[in-house]
Amino acid sequence: MDVTEVLLPGVGLRYEFTSRRGERVGVVARRTGDFELVVYGAEDPDEGRSVLQLDSEEADAVAEILGAPRIAERFADLTKEVPGLVAGQVEVRPGSTYDxxxxxxxxxxxxxxxxxxxxxxxxxxxxxxTPRDVLAGGDVLVVIGTHEGIAGVEQIIRG
Structure with a gap:
């Protein structure tokens, strides 16, 4: 899917794409940190109808909800493309050395x-x-590497 980026001077950026059903959709990322979801009508392609306005915290929540399954899919796809590379999950147990x-x-x-x-x-x-991100009991680490490497991470986390 092609996503175009349009600079809106003094406002921010607009990202646009056309849905499978032919609807033109835009996301306006304002300089203030707010976001707006816009749908363009077929009768006037320059006139957008605001569907949803989100502050940065709300936009982060929507991105996490929509992005979490996609992240797992992309990692699974990556491991299919590179022989010997696999994805694994390692749980940080409450009370672990790294909790x-x-x-x-x-x-x-x-x-x-x-x-x-x-x-x-x-x-x-x-x-x-990042290395500065603090782990917490109950976290699940998504790890990419060889089977031995993932087992090594699991051994480190479990102690």
Whole structure:
């Protein structure tokens, strides 16, 4: 799907695409951090009808809801494309050595060669976590690497 980006001077950016049903949809990302979902009518392609307005926190919530399943799909697709690369999940158990500590404290990538590419915390997904992101009991780490690398991450997290 092609998404076009249009600069709106003084306002922000508008991202547009055409849905499978032929509807032109736009998302206006305002400089203020707010977002607006717009649908354009077939009769006048320049006239957009505002469907939804979101503040940055609401937009983040919608992105997480819509993005979480897609992130898992993309990682699964990635592992199909690269022989020897697999995706795995490792749970941080409450009371674990790393419960309440930053991801970087595990040194998982340098010790195993496997990468933690996301942290799933309840309904929230932290994609591309940084070494400073603090882990919590109940988190599920999405790990990409070899079978041995993922097992190594699991061993590190479980102690």
């Amino acid at each position: 309440g500590r930053p991801l970087g404290a595990t040194r998982a990538r340098s010790r195993t060669g496997a990468s933690v590419v996301a942290v799933v915390r309840g309904e929230e997904v932290i994609a591309s976590p």
